[in-house]
Amino acid sequence: MLISARNLVMTYGSGGSATHALAGVDLDIWPGSLAIMGPSGSGKTTLLHCLAGIVRPTSGTVTFRDQALSAMSDRQRTALRRSDFGFLFQSGQLLAELPASENVALPLMLDGQPAKAAIGAAREWLARLGLAGMENRRPGELSGGQAQRVAIARALITKPSVVFADEPTGALDQSTGQQVMQILVEASAHTGAALVVVTHDQLVAQSCQRTVIMRDGRDVTAQFAPPVQQQVPPAPAPAQPAPFGGAH
Numbered sequence: 001m002l003i004s005a006r007n008l009v010m011t012y013g014s015g016g017s018a019t020h021a022l023a024g025v026d027l028d029i030w031p032g033s034l035a036i037m038g039p040s041g042s043g044k045t046t047l048l049h050c051l052a053g054i055v056r057p058t059s060g061t062v063t064f065r066d067q068a069l070s071a072m073s074d075r076q077r078t079a080l081r082r083s084d085f086g087f088l089f090q091s092g093q094l095l096a097e098l099p100a101s102e103n104v105a106l107p108l109m110l111d112g113q114p115a116k117a118a119i120g121a122a123r124e125w126l127a128r129l130g131l132a133g134m135e136n137r138r139p140g141e142l143s144g145g146q147a148q149r150v151a152i153a154r155a156l157i158t159k160p161s162v163v164f165a166d167e168p169t170g171a172l173d174q175s176t177g178q179q180v181m182q183i184l185v186e187a188s189a190h191t192g193a194a195l196v197v198v199t200h201d202q203l204v205a206q207s208c209q210r211t212v213i214m215r216d217g218r219d220v221t222a223q224f225a226p227p228v229q230q231q232v233p234p235a236p237a238p239a240q241p242a243p244f245g246g247a248h
């Protein structure tokens with residue numbers, strides 16, 4: 001088990017104006033892909049942020065490899081996020097001034113790797129994600145789907161144990177979103193990382209092995225019959241470092 005959440009409660013505000021964003025959620029995360037679905041305001045992002053140690057829940061526990069996040073100092077949790085977690089957001093949050101290769105290399109350089117080695121590794125990741133030849137482009141010179149692939153490479157280059165993605169295809173058209181999702185699932189499986197994806201999109205959720213449905217701060221997955229879990233096995237890792245998601 002990588003992450004275990006028990007009885008997570010998150011209440012914003014107090015008294016009559018309190019919002020119960022999470023009202024007692026249990027969730028276990030292990031390698032593989034998990035979609036968190038549910039209507040707007042159902043607590044998906046709050047749950048993701050609690051699992052990733054970005055915010056502290058009002059009550060309940062989150063453990064990563066049996067270590068309680070609440071027992072860690074802010075500095076320890078920040079270090080954990082840098083070493084073990086990768087993040088992907090709706091729009092890649094790439095640095096506009098830096099070429100793709102440096103955007104991807106940045107987490108390694110922040111970890112103290114020499115720039116040359118980090119950029120070499122970044123170029124390999126970009127090639128693996130079908131972006132060979134685009135290493136020197138800045139984010140403004142890439143399509144939305146290409147920019148998200150750069151962001152995927154940046155999220156995975158540190159070989160995180162868990163990748164957290166919040167609406168990673170939200171800014172893309174459906175077909176580009178499908179391709180990006182396929183690449184994200186395959187690339188995460190290739191590195192052995194667990195993938196946790198918050199999405200509104202049923203098609204995005206179908207790319208994942210497991211789905212959790214949130215409503216009013218609760219996990220209501222069990223209320224849905226027939227079971228919504230998909231049993232799609234992760235794609236086998238390619239023998240050769242071929243581009244993920246086919247050629248684009």
Ligand SMILES: Nc1ncnc2c1ncn2[C@@H]1O[C@H](COP(=O)(O)OP(=O)(O)OP(=O)(O)O)[C@@H](O)[C@H]1O
Nearest residue numbers: 012013019021038039040041042043044045046047
């Ligand atoms: N920082 C905050 N302060 C106060 N209320 C908040 C805060 N963050 C979230 N909320 C409230 O908590 C509830 C859950 O929000 P959350 O963003 O987790 O939902 P969501 O399912 O991710 O929604 P969406 O799909 O629209 O992003 C909402 O009612 C929201 O308004």
